[in-house]
Amino acid sequence: MQTHEIRRRFLDHFVRAGHTEVPSASLILADPNLLFVNAGMVPFVPYFLGQQTPPFATATSVQKCVRTLDIENVGITTRHNTFFQMAGNFSFGNYFKKGAIELAWSLLTSSVEDGGYGFDPERLWVTVYLDDDEARQMWLDMGVPAERIQRRGMADNYWSMGIPGPCGPCSEIYFDRGPEYGAEGGPEADEDRYLEIWNLVFMQNERGEGRGKDNFEILGPLPKQNIDTGMGVERVAFLLQGVDNVYETDLLRPIITKAEELTGKSYGIEHADDVRFRVIADHARSAAMLIADGVNPGNDGRGYVLRRLLRRIVRSARLLGADQPVMAAFMKVVSELMSPSYPELGTDFTRIETVAVGEETAFLKTLATGTKLFDDAVAEVKTAGGARIGGAEAFTLHDTYGFPIDLTLEMAAEAGLQVDEDGFRSLMAEQRRRAKEDAQARKHAHADLTIYKEFVDRGPTEFTGFDELTSEATVLALIADGVRVPVAQAGTQVEVILDRSPLYAEAGGQIADRGTITADGLKVRVDDVQKIAKSLWVHKTTVEQGQLTEGDVVVAQADPAWRRGATQGHSGTHMVHAALRQVLGPNAVQAGSLNKPGYLRFDFNWQGALSEQQKADIEALSNDAVGADYPVNTFVTDLPKAKAMGAMALFGENYGDEVRVVEIGGPFSMELCGGTHVQHSSQIGPITLLGESSVGSGVRRVEAFVGLDSYRYLAKERALLAGVASSLKVPSDEVPGRVEQLVERLKVAEKELERTKVAAVLAQGAKFVDDAERIGSVLLVAAAAPEGVGAGDLRTLATDVKGRFGSEPAIVVLLGNADGKVPFVVTVNKAAQDLGIKAGDLVASFGPSIAGRGGGKPEMAQGSGSDPSGIAAGLTAVRARVVELAG
Structure with missing residues (x-):
């Protein structure tokens, strides 16, 4: 039975039982506790909490969900998925335990011909909460023998949201996959053999504060007894399709097949490769669903999760042998597989593909940078005679530069080196611990509405x-x-x-x-x-x-003035959006906006900065539309008709059955919008683009003034230009050329000043060489540089002094004093390194005196301190250290 059919049968079963079918909500909801919707009941939380009266007594849905806590386990096991579909039925004070049990059992065990799933009832087990004798008796009445009903504790069979709110005992249904999958004895004995497929939550109590699954107080009963169930669509799919795990089902195996084509490797041969294939399949689907709901790659929050998923796909494909971009192919397969249930993956495919491919391109550049840093680390280890790359270095490559640890391991092996995996794992574990603590600290009870x-x-x-x-x-x-x-x-x-x-x-x-x-x-x-x-x-x-x-x-x-300005800003936003799409194409779609009286900003999906010509064209097209005095029409229609007419919708936004369409100038601009607008485009007034910038990977922002604010801005700019023209004693139209001439002259002067400055610095070199102290066989220069010499000049000076010693063992330590900071450079020539002296070791001797730190390679180390008063003590300390090493 195909997955789309499993979904349809579930919904049809409960609709026939009188439930209202509710479409899946977006993966992004306004809940401070959740990055993404992670359970089927999340969209119904206000009803369970009693904050809103539900418009239906019973409901059913197949909710798209994303969970990322176990992202590192995806692919390693076949049980973890980031994206999954949770089919559920819900009762808000209507039926309770008996109804939930009967409805679930009938769907699972009814024949396929009768609209059920056709599970053999002899292979189904159930669990109940420790003291829930009522549920146990109901299962007995359904014909489940006592030996296939197990009692379990709060950690397994008592459900809550993890924060104060509704909770209650639950009863879970398991399928026995057979003795080849594990030990006898039911779910208590082996949850790989006995696979949970449905959880029936009897939501009857309110929980208090506490942490964990079983460490909280139950405050008392809820006003109504509710039902919240969740059936894992993917798990039911692999059982009904006769395969071993979800990765071999109809909605994931074709992605693996495409990965086999692109990499030349085969699934099912080696475990390490299988893990990578499964990562690609899971993450490609999850990424496409997130992008479809309006998430863009970024460095924090939802954007960071998406970025991790996309980069893990690229990494896994690379490790499997792919040497060309792969993202477009994977997104196409996902769209074809999932569109029957989620049509937006087809209608919005171009944007989804653009976002995913853009992140792949950026990550491939990151991999190139990481490879260079890795090569430097290898060279340093080999120069020092080592055989292992440190855990801290591997963690820095992973955490700071996005370089995957498995690539580090593979490339280290190719270089004949090992990696301190224990050190790396320890640092990763510490990072995860902090992240979990931060996430827990951010959780709080739902706002009481x-x-x-x-x-x-x-x-x-x-x-x-x-x-x-x-x-x-x-x-x-x-x-x-x-x-x-x-x-x-x-x-x-x-x-x-x-x-x-x-x-x-x-x-x-x-x-x-x-x-x-x-x-x-x-x-x-x-x-x-x-x-x-x-x-x-x-x-x-x-x-x-x-x-x-x-x-x-x-x-x-x-306020009339406020409203007038607000309508100008909002209508101006529509103008800029339409102009952007004309200049950049249909992929430049809205990712967010803000408009207020006289001002607008508009975020859109796009890779790379706009050219000056593109910005000028956008501004010109926007103002052409203003000058055309287009009529602004608004009307209400149903969502399918609005989309068929070409109305643009905000991605990630949930719309009702009826929507309001704002049309400006016929085909020029048509969007779904509930805001207030001008009556004719000319009322917007002039639109002046202020600038364009990046607000995240693949997301750009334009800002503009409209109306009188635009006029005031232009007047101010005109006055500024007139003042510059007066100072330069040229007409206004000659200002750009004259300023360019002045800039060129300034550049020439700065270069000459820099040459003079460098010459003055290097002139100090001869004195440092003359003052060098011989300690054993080593010549040491440990001195304070002239005040004001910065880090760059300090390095130039140190390198020059070291070069003057020729082949004699020499060490140069220079400490500067510039703007209250203490930049320093330590250089050690090859002859001194042969004696076992390394630049980095010397830093440790004087660093504490100047409250400084730094590092580098054996031949050179540099850094900075913050305590100039310790310079003299630092020089004394480094001399003492050289005496120990070479005296």
Whole structure:
């Protein structure tokens, strides 16, 4: 049975049982505890917590999930996946244990002809929580014999989110794969043979603080008894497809086949190669799903996870023998495999491929840099007569430069060296420990939004701001410091909930309106408007005059000037987006935006900086659209129709069944957007591009002023140009040429000054040579350089002095004093190195005196200290050390 069919049968089974089918949420949700959705129940958390009333009593979904805690184990075992699909059925106070057990058992054991999966009930085992006699009896009633029901403790059969919130005992269903896969005795004996395929959580209690799976207090029962189940689609797939593990199923094995084609290696021959094949298959699918939901490679958070996945693919392919780029081929296979269930992988393939290939290109450059650093490390080890690269060096290559440890091991073996793997693993373990502690420290209970529940349940706030700036409204509630209050006096900061409002709540990159709430003798300043549950407007206000009371009829008004500027900024953003796509092509798609009165910034997916000509073209096209006075039309339609019309959507954003489309100039710009806009493009006013920059790998940002802010900026620039022209005594149009001439003259002068400076520094060399001290057979120069000599000149001087000693053993130690820092250079010629003297060893002798540190190779070491008062003591210390070594 193919995986797409397994998904369909699951959903159909529960829809027939009266459940509402809910589409998978994005992998990215606004949850401070989660980088990604990691369980099927995550999108339903507000319902389980009682913060929102669910729109259905029962639901079913197949939720896409990503878990990355075990990323290093992917491929090593066949049980770990980063991306997986969790099929679930949910009850919000409707049915409980009996219903969950009956529905699960019937789907698993019903025949394929009857719409089930056709599992042999004789091969199914179940577990229950230690004291859950009720669930045990229900399984007995279903015909499961007592010997195939096992009781397990809290760590195995009691579920919670890991933070205060809903929890409860669970019952798990296992499939016996047979004696060839492990020992007899059920899940308690062997969880490789007895594979968990479904977990039924009886969510009935609330947990308190604590850590781990079994170290927390159970505070008491929830208001309602809920059901949360999760069936692993991939696990069921490999069982029903008769293969040994998920990597051999219909949605992963073709990726391995493509990797075999690209590398020339075969799967199933060597374990080390199999691990790499599985890494490629798992990570390629995970990466494509993350990019589809709007994640871009970066150096922290979600972006860092994606970057790791993509780079592990490249690394694994390289170790398997690939010598050409591979990412485009893998992304194509993933798209073809997964599109039947996730159509966005096909419709958005060009962008997904561009992001993945861009990261591959960047990483291949990183590998080239890492190879050079590795070669330097090998040379240093061999020069010192060693046979092993240190764990610290291997860790630095991995952590700082992204150079994989297995490449380090392979290349070290080729060079006839070993690697201190224990040292490397120890440093990696320490890094992981810190990361886990940091992640745990960031976890906290979900924000308590229960106080808003009554108003969320009554329906969305009526937003009147598309048609008017002033609306009469009724005060539904006042909330101060998280507590509902009946009255707010002058000077009080209070959240105000109205039944209707013309003030725009922050969303879609547009910041909230500013405005007022007034009545007779009352004036309230509105500083911000935020949404709760995407539907309830919460006005953050300060009462400036009078007394605001719950139930008051008031007048809410958006600041006209603020709104005018905000609409210019938002419509201007659409102009710039459309112009970008005309200049750069369809791959330049939105990755985020911010617009406010008079200003916009727009992030988009793109590799490399824009040229001056491209920026000029984008600005010109945007302003051409402004000058064309295009009409701005808005209308509401369903999502499929909007996409069919070509409306652009923000990647990673969840849209409802009905969407609002903003159309400017017909085909020029058409986007899904809930923001406020001008009525004609000419009302945007001039658009002035301020600049373009990088905000992460594969993501660029343009910023611009619009309207009067654009005019003021241009006026300021004009005045600046006029001032420069006056100073240079040339017309304005000749300023660029004259400035270029001045810059060239300045460069020539700087070069001449540098030559003079170097000559003056080198002139000190003869004196240092004359003052050299002979210690044994070694000549030592240990001196303070002239004040103000920086690190670069210090190195030049030290190298010059060393060269003047010819073939005699010589050591040069120079300490500078520049801007409160103590740069230093130690050079040791070949004759002195032959006596066992190394530059790095000498640094350790004087470093503490100047609060400094540094390093390098045996012939040269350099660094810096922060205590100039210790220079004299440092020189004394290094002389004493040379006496020990050569005296």
